Amino acid sequence: MxxxxxxxxxxxxxxxxxxxxxxxxxxxxxxxxxxxINVSYYNDEDSIFIFSDKGRARRPLIVVKxxxxxxxKEHIEKxxxxxxxxDDLVKEGVIEYLDAEEEENALIAVDENDITPEHxxxxxxxxxxxxxxxxxxxxxxxxxxxxxxxxAKMTKQSLGIYATNLPVRADTDVSVIHYxxxxxxxxxxxxxxxxxxxxxxxxxxxxxxxxEGYNIHDAVVINKxxxxxxxxxxxxYRPYKCEELRYPGGQTDTIAVPDKxxxxxxxxxxxxYLEGDGIVYPEVEVKPGDVLVGKxxxxxxxxxxxxxxxxxxAQRETSTTLAHGEQGVVESVLISESEExxxxxxxxxxxxxxxxxxxxxxxxxxxxxxxxxxxxxxxxPFTENGIVPDIIFSPHSIPTRMTVGHLIEILGGKVGxxxxxxxxATAFQSINEFExxxxxxxxxxxxxxxxxxxxxxxxxxxxxxxxVGSQYYYRLRHxxxxxxxxxxxxxxxxLTRQPTEGRAKEGGxxxxxxxxxxxxxxxxxxxxxxxxDSDRAVIxxxxxxxxxxxxxxxxNKTVCPVCGDDAPVTFVEMAYAFKLLLDELKSMCIYPKxxxxxxx
Amino acid sequence: xxxxxxxxxxxxxxxxxLKLNKAQMEKLRKIAERQYEKALIEPGEAVGVxxxxxxxxxxxxxxxxxxxxxxxxxxxxxQGLPRLIEIFDARREPSTPAMTIFLKPSYAxxxxxxxxxxxxxLEITLDDxxxxxxxxxxxxxxxxxxxxxxxxxxxxxxKKVHEIIYEEFKTAKITTGAYKxxxxxxxxxxxxxxxxxLKVKLRAIHIGGxxxxxxxxxxxxxxxxxxxxxxTNLKEILKLPEVDIENTTTxxxxxxxxxxxxxxxxxxxxxxxxxxxxxxxxxxDVRHIMLVAxxxxxDGTIKGIGRYGVSGAKASVLARASFEVPLKHLxxxxxxxxxxxxxxxxxxxxxxxxxxxxxxxxxxxxEKKEDKKK
Numbered sequence: 001m002x003x004x005x006x007x008x009x010x011x012x013x014x015x016x017x018x019x020x021x022x023x024x025x026x027x028x029x030x031x032x033x034x035x036x037i038n039v040s041y042y043n044d045e046d047s048i049f050i051f052s053d054k055g056r057a058r059r060p061l062i063v064v065k066x067x068x069x070x071x072x073k074e075h076i077e078k079x080x081x082x083x084x085x086x087d088d089l090v091k092e093g094v095i096e097y098l099d100a101e102e103e104e105n106a107l108i109a110v111d112e113n114d115i116t117p118e119h120x121x122x123x124x125x126x127x128x129x130x131x132x133x134x135x136x137x138x139x140x141x142x143x144x145x146x147x148x149x150x151x152a153k154m155t156k157q158s159l160g161i162y163a164t165n166l167p168v169r170a171d172t173d174v175s176v177i178h179y180x181x182x183x184x185x186x187x188x189x190x191x192x193x194x195x196x197x198x199x200x201x202x203x204x205x206x207x208x209x210x211x212e213g214y215n216i217h218d219a220v221v222i223n224k225x226x227x228x229x230x231x232x233x234x235x236x237y238r239p240y241k242c243e244e245l246r247y248p249g250g251q252t253d254t255i256a257v258p259d260k261x262x263x264x265x266x267x268x269x270x271x272x273y274l275e276g277d278g279i280v281y282p283e284v285e286v287k288p289g290d291v292l293v294g295k296x297x298x299x300x301x302x303x304x305x306x307x308x309x310x311x312x313x314a315q316r317e318t319s320t321t322l323a324h325g326e327q328g329v330v331e332s333v334l335i336s337e338s339e340e341x342x343x344x345x346x347x348x349x350x351x352x353x354x355x356x357x358x359x360x361x362x363x364x365x366x367x368x369x370x371x372x373x374x375x376x377x378x379x380x381p382f383t384e385n386g387i388v389p390d391i392i393f394s395p396h397s398i399p400t401r402m403t404v405g406h407l408i409e410i411l412g413g414k415v416g417x418x419x420x421x422x423x424x425a426t427a428f429q430s431i432n433e434f435e436x437x438x439x440x441x442x443x444x445x446x447x448x449x450x451x452x453x454x455x456x457x458x459x460x461x462x463x464x465x466x467x468v469g470s471q472y473y474y475r476l477r478h479x480x481x482x483x484x485x486x487x488x489x490x491x492x493x494x495l496t497r498q499p500t501e502g503r504a505k506e507g508g509x510x511x512x513x514x515x516x517x518x519x520x521x522x523x524x525x526x527x528x529x530x531x532x533d534s535d536r537a538v539i540x541x542x543x544x545x546x547x548x549x550x551x552x553x554x555x556n557k558t559v560c561p562v563c564g565d566d567a568p569v570t571f572v573e574m575a576y577a578f579k580l581l582l583d584e585l586k587s588m589c590i591y592p593k594x595x596x597x598x599x600x
Numbered sequence: 601x602x603x604x605x606x607x608x609x610x611x612x613x614x615x616x617x618l619k620l621n622k623a624q625m626e627k628l629r630k631i632a633e634r635q636y637e638k639a640l641i642e643p644g645e646a647v648g649v650x651x652x653x654x655x656x657x658x659x660x661x662x663x664x665x666x667x668x669x670x671x672x673x674x675x676x677x678x679q680g681l682p683r684l685i686e687i688f689d690a691r692r693e694p695s696t697p698a699m700t701i702f703l704k705p706s707y708a709x710x711x712x713x714x715x716x717x718x719x720x721x722l723e724i725t726l727d728d729x730x731x732x733x734x735x736x737x738x739x740x741x742x743x744x745x746x747x748x749x750x751x752x753x754x755x756x757x758x759k760k761v762h763e764i765i766y767e768e769f770k771t772a773k774i775t776t777g778a779y780k781x782x783x784x785x786x787x788x789x790x791x792x793x794x795x796x797x798l799k800v801k802l803r804a805i806h807i808g809g810x811x812x813x814x815x816x817x818x819x820x821x822x823x824x825x826x827x828x829x830x831x832t833n834l835k836e837i838l839k840l841p842e843v844d845i846e847n848t849t850t851x852x853x854x855x856x857x858x859x860x861x862x863x864x865x866x867x868x869x870x871x872x873x874x875x876x877x878x879x880x881x882x883x884x885d886v887r888h889i890m891l892v893a894x895x896x897x898x899d900g901t902i903k904g905i906g907r908y909g910v911s912g913a914k915a916s917v918l919a920r921a922s923f924e925v926p927l928k929h930l931x932x933x934x935x936x937x938x939x940x941x942x943x944x945x946x947x948x949x950x951x952x953x954x955x956x957x958x959x960x961x962x963x964x965x966x967e968k969k970e971d972k973k974k
Contacts, residue, residue, distance in 0.1 A: 520945055521649040523958015532952050575952035588927075590934040 003047040017041055017048050024050070029063065029093030040101035049101055058097040059128055060090075061108060061121040069112055069122045070094045095124070110428055126428035127188055135189035137364050138412070138425030138472075139405035147403050150366025158362070158474035159234050160200025170239045170334065170346050175353060175477055177202075178233040183472035184416035185409050187426040201364075201474040202232060203417075206410055207381060207389035207453065208398070208467045211373070219372030220361055221392040223380050227355050231390060232475040234353045236482075237331065242293035242320040244343040251298040253318065255279065255343060258296050264317035266291065271319075273330075279345055282330050286322045292330070292347045293320040320347070324506050325485075327351060351481075358480035363473055365406040367397055381453045381462060388456075389468060406471075411436050411449045413470030418443040485509075497535040497576040508534065535576040543568040546593030548582065570596060601633045644961040646945075648895075651888035655873075658882040659684060676830075677851070683876050687853070687869060690896065690904035694851050699813075701827040701837060702847035708824035717842050718816040718827050720809065724754050727803040729761070731779075735795050741784035742799050748779055756808055768805055772798075810836045834859045853902060862897050869893040869902075919946040 002017035003010060014020045021041055027033040038056070040049045063070045071094050078084045089095045098106060098121070108121045115122060127135055133152035134140065140148050159177040163169060166176060180199040183190065190196070204226070211221045222231070244253045256278040257271055270291050273280045278294040286292065297318040322328075328351035338344040353359075355371055362368035380388045398407065405425075412423040415436050424431055437447040445451070450465035485503040492499055499508030511531050519528040540549040542560035549560040549569040560567035572594070585592040603611075611632060615625055641647060663680040678686065678696045686694055701721070707713050726733075731747040746761065762776050765783065773784045785798060814831035832850040837843055838859070850856060851872055857865035873889045895910055896903050903909035907924045914920050917933040917940045933940075942948060945955045954960035 516949065517649050517653065520955060520957055521646050521653060523644055523646055523960075525954040525956070525958050525960025528949070529952060529954045529960075532949065536952060573952075575950070578951045581950070585930065588930065590930060595939070 001046075002041075003045070004050065005047060006050045007053045008049075014048065017046070020048060029096060031091060031093070035090060035096065038097075038099040038102040040105050051099060051101060056099040058099045059103075060095050060097050060124060061106070062124055063094060063096055064109065064115055064119045064122050067115055067117040067119065069115065071122075125188075127192075127426060130427065132189055132193060135187055135427065136193075136195075137405065137427075138183075138185045138187055139408045139430055140427035141405075141430070142408055143365055143403045143405040144401070147366040147401060147405075150368075151362075151364045154362045154366065154368055154474060154476060155200070155364065157476045157478070158200040159232075159477055161198050162200075163198070167332070170348055171237065173236070173238055175234045175236045175479075177475060178235065179230050181472075183422075184470055185412040185423045185425045185472060187430075188424065189426070201472050203413065203470050204231065204390035204473045205387060206363075206391045206393050206469060206471045206473075208393050208395050208407075208410070209381070209453075209462070209464075210394055210396075211375075211392045214373035215369075215392055215394040216372070216396075218367075218369035218394065218397055220369045220394075221373045221375060222355060222361075222371055223377050223388060223390050224374045225377035225388075226390040227374060232355045232359075232361070232473075234475060236328075236351045236353050236479075238326065238328070238349050238351070240292050240320050240322075240347045240349065242295060242345045242347075243338050244295070245297075246340070246342060247298055252342075253295050253297045255293060255295050255345060257294045258317050258319065262296055262315050262317050266317065266319070270321070279333055279335070280330050280347060282332055284330050285328070286330060286349065287327050288322050288324050290322050291319045292322060292349070293345050295319050322349065323504070325503070353479055353481060355475070356480060358484075360476040360478040361391070361473055362476055363393075363406055363471055364409070365403040367393075367401070367403060367406055368476065369393075369397070377456075379456045381456055381466065383451045383453050383466075383468060387451075387468065391471075391473065407449075407467070408433055408436070410467065410469035410471045411440070413472070414445070414449060414468070415439045415443070417470045418445070492535070496580060497537065499534050532575065536573060537576040537579060538571050538573050539579055540569045541572045541594055541596060543570060543596055546595060547586075547591075548579070572596065601636075603632060603636055607632060607636065644958050646957045647891055649945075649957075651891045654884055654888040655892065658877060658884060661882060662876075662880050679876060679879055684873065687872050687876070688892070688896075688905045690853070690902045690909060692854055694853075696830065697812075697832040697850065697852050699827075699829040699832045699834070699837065699850045700848065701829065702844035703824070703826065703842050704844050705824075707842045708826070708844075711818065711825055714818045714825040714827065717840075718818050719754060721813050721827065721829070721837065721840070722754075722816045723809040723811055723813045723831070724756065724807045725803065726761070726765075726805040726807055729754065729756060729807065730803075733799060733803060735792070735799055736782075737792065737795075739782075739784070740790055740795065741782050742795060742802060744781040744783070744802065746779040746781070754808060761807060764805060764807060765802075813837075857902055862900050862902075865902055866893045866897045869896060914944070916940050916942070916944050916947045918942075918950055919944055922946055922950065 001013040001015060002020075004012050004014050004020070018041075021039050024033065024037065024039045028035055028037055034052070036052055038051045038058070040051075041047070042049065071089070075084070075089065075094060086095070090097075106120045107118055108123060109115045109119045110123050110126055112122060123129065130140065130148075131152075133155060134148050136155050137143070137148045137151040143151075159175045160180050161176055162174070177200070179202065181202045182196045182199050183201065184203050186195070210216075215221050227233075242255065244255055246252050257274050257276075258265055260268075266289075270289055271294060273284045273286065273290060273292075274294050275281050280286070280290075280292050295318045297316045299315060326349070328349040331348040331350040334346040334348070336344045336346070355361075355374075357371055357374065359371045360368060361371060377388055381392075382388045409425065411433065412425055412431065416423040419439065423436075440449065441447040446465070448467075449469055450467050453462045453466040453468070454460065455462055483503070487499070487506060487508050490499060490506045490508070501507040501510070516528065516532075519525075519531070540551045540558055541547070542549040542563055544567050545560065545562045547560070547562055549558055549567065551558050551569075551571075557565075558567075558569035559565050560569060582592045582594075611625075611629065614620065614628065620628065659681060662684065676696060677683075677698050678694065682695070702708070703714060703717065707717065726744070729747055729750045730744055732743075732745040734743045735741075736743050746758065751758065751761075758779065762774075762781065765781060766774060769783060771786050773786055775782045775784075783798065783802065785794065810833050812831045812833035813829050815829060817828045818825050819828050832852045832855060834848075834850045834852070834855050837848060838845050849868065849871070851868075853865050853868050853872070856868045870886065870889050870893045873892075874884075874886065877884050892905070896905065903913065905911065911923045912920065914923075917929055917938050921929040921933075932938075940947060942951065942953070943956065945957055948955045948960075
């Protein structure tokens with residue numbers, strides 16, 4: 001007696017599970033039951049699971065009966081003539097959708113010729129096995145699934161032309177590659193997604209060889225001449241927003257060139273690119289600190305004291321400036337109205353990003369790496385024909401990762417470039433490696449894709465034959481220009497007087513607890529003190545009560561709030577954070593008395 | 601200069617084997633002294649931090665989960681990081697108590713004899729030798745049927761079982777037959793629940809062997825046989841005449857402490873730590889582990905590394921407060937008007953002063969004129 005579950009709930013038992021399942025499937029196929037129903041049988045538990053609820057991922061397959069596909073030539077003819085549609089095939093029971101559970105009970109043939117009497121279904125096309133992202137990996141059947149996943153992930157990070165209305169868009173922080181190309185080695189998915197209209201990479205000549213250790217650990221070496229010709233050149237767009245806000249009490253911001261007597265006025269130099277309306281003009285080169293939109297805000301607090309002031313003195317300067325570490329050219333200025341009806345300005349700044357050391361590149365097989373060295377073309381190795389590679393890729397990246405698809409793509413790219421046609425590399429139906437070898441041989445090349453190469457610097461022949469070919473490469477969005485960060489001096493936090501955190505705030509790099517332990521372990525006491533001197537403070541302390549005293553700089557006088565004017569006060573150097581701790585202890589009603597004595 | 605005893609002994613040995621004269625001996629001694637001095641740790645070295653890092657870094661490589669080896673003859677013992685934490689936290693009882701019992705040479709070579717001893721040690725309860733135990737609700741008594749085969753295996757006589765039950769349940773009325781025992785409580789108001797409780801109690805009665813030894817396993821160790829056990833009872837095991845007292849150990853540190861004293865406990869900590877690390881293929885210099893063991897045992901009791909042990913016993917309020925539960929330490933310090941002399945590392949990092957370690961330990965003292973006059 002098999003247990004029967006409907007949507008996970010036990011509803012009864014059945015004597016003959018095979019018959020029940022067969023009948024349900026039959027009814028689903030002939031239309032007397034909804035096509036959304038899926039049945040599966042668990043042998044070990046002797047249970048039937050019927051599902052009809054929402055949220056199941058299902059995929060279409062051609063039904064196979066008695067070793068024969070139900071999709072006949074007539075169907076295809078009719079489809080071509082547009083006489084029937086997809087839904088008709090589903091209604092007819094030729095195509096049905098399986099969920100993950102029912103798929104476990106199915107035996108699916110990939111090719112029609114492979115069908116045996118045991119098979120229950122046939123793939124419509126191998127493409128439907130994977131999603132669109134994974135299908136963009138060429139020769140996926142030759143690589144590990146994890147590498148395909150990585151390849152699909154990096155496809156998402158690649159730079160390309162993602163939209164055709166770029167001039168009027170104002171996306172935050174996007175980059176666009178200048179000369180995108182359609183890959184030579186492509187999959188059917190490229191045609192389905194119409195990637196020709198918005199490609200995201202470039203075909204480059206790749207040589208797989210080490211280069212003086214500069215492509216160690218996944219780094220790549222790139223030809224300087226290729227970069228000069230515009231290889232992987234990109235532009236980053238960053239919009240800056242500025243809005244005239246309204247405040248309670250009828251006051252508003254004003255977008256204008258600020259007056260000189262306004263609180264927080266920068267230098268005249270900072271405002272030099274502003275036009276009369278307080279906004280920069282297009283096509284001007286801006287540097288960090290330059291004002292893009294000048295703005296003046298009303299005072300933050302309305303106190304009686306400030307009301308007495310005359311004119312604009314109380315107003316604050318709140319201009320929008322170019323962020324720290326950025327530079328570029330003003331692309332366009334947009335003046336509009338915000339949702340609340342305030343005046344609203346968006347300034348789009350563009351910056352050219354020429355590939356530089358540390359930028360990230362990747363092939364479509366999860367083989368990502370960082371640019372390790374740019375070398376002049378004349379120093380690059382070259383082949384007998386004078387072909388100079390654009391990228392030198394390290395052979396050590398291949399064996400452990402077993403991305404055979406990567407190698408076959410290079411082979412395919414070479415064939416495609418020689419024959420002047422694109423190579424189909426769709427998973428499970430791509431052009432065979434042996435055909436590629438044959439075609440390569442016909443074109444007069446060595447069939448394994450290797451070539452004799454010469455060292456560009458010495459002219460000597462490189463002893464090993466080098467595997468060269470054409471491959472599609474992505475430039476990924478992670479660029480050093482957006483990440484590089486160092487600090488010697490800079491802003492501190494208001495509360496602790498310690499350096500700020502993070503690149504955007506020009507922050508310091510934290511020397512943490514475990515790093516501190518290393519200093520202690522080495523016995524480097526004074527170096528440790530110096531590293532933690534960032535919030536050093538000299539603080540007046542009353543010798544009598546051991547609490548903080550006050551130092552009046554103008555009168556050069558010290559006062560202890562507890563013991564009075566005559567109290568003996570000395571200056572003690574300590575971490576400002578420790579002074580804060582003392583304050584907090586006092587707020588906890590703990591009296592942190594400092595017993596002072598001379599150090600030496 | 602006083603050299604350690606082991607070095608002195610080696611020198612003496614060298615003198616005898618090489619037949620050195622007095623002048624040569626003096627020269628040798630000088631070399632030894634120089635070498636010894638070289639090997640000493642320099643003043644101001646941050647030994648604690650170095651020890652902590654030396655044990656902590658390999659600790660990141662330890663297996664996080666206890667491994668069970670299916671079908672292996674070894675008994676399962678907690679290993680890896682869980683065991684290391686157990687040792688350093690000074691848990692009262694190890695999660696898998698175990699003993700390694702060495703035997704005197706006259707017993708250790710024969711497998712048969714070792715097996716006999718192993719069976720003698722193994723704790724046997726009534727449950728191990730019965731065929732059936734039941735509650736007879738009609739006559740309100742517990743009926744026990746013994747298993748003669750099992751009793752023979754463990755070498756237990758029927759009479760002895762009777763004696764033990766008589767001794768244990770004096771208040772009950774006990775009737776005995778051929779391999780049958782009936783126990784009826786004498787109380788007037790016996791109910792079923794009490795009877796069932798009695799049944800559970802009877803099952804757990806200790807019949808033979810040593811309490812706490814739950815499993816025994818004779819294992820070949822070189823040419824000799826040793827007995828590995830799960831469950832430990834060091835005190836009773838050491839009383840056995842067959843046992844080699846010097847080598848027999850348990851992994852229960854607190855038991856070693858109560859039976860053999862604090863020095864033995866210290867050695868157990870060292871030994872157990874080395875074993876855990878060795879099992880994972882990691883070698884840490886013994887001196888680091890020795891230092892940790894010393895810190896854990898230096899006041900005559902076993903303290904764990906942590907809030908209730910070593911870290912909680914720090915002299916400085918600020919150091920304690922910076923570790924865990926700061927409020928508790930700060931308020932308690934305020935109540936008793938504690939003074940922090942700022943003598944250790946953590947406090948000085950907090951106030952940003954040179955830490956008294958390494959270069960921060962030494963100071964130049966300027967001789968003042970007034971000092972000279974005095």
